[in-house]
Amino acid sequence: MTDLDEEAATSLDAGTVASLSGAAMTAGQHLTGTGGDALTVDGISVRLAGREVLRDIHFTVRAGEFVGLIGSNGAGKTTLLRVILGLQQPSAGVVRIDGADRPRHAPAVGYVPQKVLLDPDMPLRARDLVGLGLDGNRLGIPLPTRRRRQLIDEMLRAVGAGLFGDERVGNLSGGEQQRVLIAHALISRPRLLLLDEPLANLDIRSEQEIVELLARVAREQQISVLLSAHEMNPLLPVMDRIVYLAAGRAASGTTDEVVRTEVLSKLYGQHVDVIHVHGRILVVAGRGDGPAEPVGEDGAHCAVPDWL
Numbered sequence: 001m002t003d004l005d006e007e008a009a010t011s012l013d014a015g016t017v018a019s020l021s022g023a024a025m026t027a028g029q030h031l032t033g034t035g036g037d038a039l040t041v042d043g044i045s046v047r048l049a050g051r052e053v054l055r056d057i058h059f060t061v062r063a064g065e066f067v068g069l070i071g072s073n074g075a076g077k078t079t080l081l082r083v084i085l086g087l088q089q090p091s092a093g094v095v096r097i098d099g100a101d102r103p104r105h106a107p108a109v110g111y112v113p114q115k116v117l118l119d120p121d122m123p124l125r126a127r128d129l130v131g132l133g134l135d136g137n138r139l140g141i142p143l144p145t146r147r148r149r150q151l152i153d154e155m156l157r158a159v160g161a162g163l164f165g166d167e168r169v170g171n172l173s174g175g176e177q178q179r180v181l182i183a184h185a186l187i188s189r190p191r192l193l194l195l196d197e198p199l200a201n202l203d204i205r206s207e208q209e210i211v212e213l214l215a216r217v218a219r220e221q222q223i224s225v226l227l228s229a230h231e232m233n234p235l236l237p238v239m240d241r242i243v244y245l246a247a248g249r250a251a252s253g254t255t256d257e258v259v260r261t262e263v264l265s266k267l268y269g270q271h272v273d274v275i276h277v278h279g280r281i282l283v284v285a286g287r288g289d290g291p292a293e294p295v296g297e298d299g300a301h302c303a304v305p306d307w308l
């Protein structure tokens with residue numbers, strides 16, 4: 001578990017793979033209710049090394065919702081996900097999973113961490129890693145081998161990893177590994193799935209495929225998804241709601257409610273323009289006197305037009 005705590009890249013050997021598998025279990029919480037709020041983040045503040053990294057964060061994720069947690073580098077996305085998982089103690093506030101504070105029963109929160117380094121020399125196939133997700137969730141009588149294999153095959157196919165289930169995970173590309181890690185988190189059938197920047201390092205096609213996959217899973221299996229990203233644009237077609245983090249604070253609501261000049265200017269504490277171009281949204285700081293400065297990577301990916 002400690003490996004997952006590190007901001008540094010997580011290197012997976014057999015021991016840490018077990019930790020990864022256990023993350024969803026030991027950090028997870030049992031979801032008992034039907035419908036309603038799967039996750040409530042209520043007044044969370046976090047101090048790290050004497051600095052307030054998050055201040056009074058409030059939002060909810062309802063059952064089956066796909067929510068984007070958007071913010072630039074250092075905005076506090078990973079810190080917030082770690083608070084939800086119970087890996088980071090907040091200085092104030094509470095997290096409720098399905099209305100309950102922190103019950104200790106079956107795992108119900110799946111987690112795909114931001115950085116996982118999978119050593120090519122590690123003799124672990126993609127299907128083995130997915131299977132660890134299954135083991136972490138089961139106490140007592142193990143599944144019969146055939147049933148176990150069937151479940152793993154189904155999950156590999158569901159995430160588009162059916163063709164490389166027998167490959168060593170360390171040899172897979174970043175996008176392929178991402179699919180396997182998602183399968184690992186999903187196979188325990190969590191009610192809430194937290195993903196920390198799963199789109200980083202993916203090409204546009206893989207990015208779209210992963211987003212569509214997660215949206216489909218959320219819809220079909222009523223799994224609530226909270227996914228962190230720098231860029232909101234790839235998520236616009238599927239996001240039910242957005243939690244926008246900046247300057248240690250958050251605004252949440254639908255994209256139309258949150259990604260507005262007034263709301264983001266207040267959040268950043270300076271004037272921010274929200275620009276819609278070709279179906280994309282750019283968030284840019286600055287008023288035209290002096291160079292406009294992209295705020296976060298939404299803007300950073302695109303040149304700011306001259307006419308601004």
Ligand SMILES: Nc1ncnc2c1ncn2[C@@H]1O[C@H](COP(=O)(O)OP(=O)(O)OP(=O)(O)O)[C@@H](O)[C@H]1O
Pocket residue numbers: 007048049053071072073074075076077078079080114
């Ligand atoms: N253990 C720690 N001790 C002190 N400061 C920390 C610690 N972990 C994170 N921070 C600081 O907290 C802030 C938020 O970090 P966090 O990793 O949550 O950001 P993030 O939004 O996930 O960024 P990124 O997009 O780069 O992953 C950063 O300024 C970071 O330096």
Ligand SMILES: [Mg+2]
Pocket residue numbers: 077078079114196
């Ligand atoms: Mg992070």
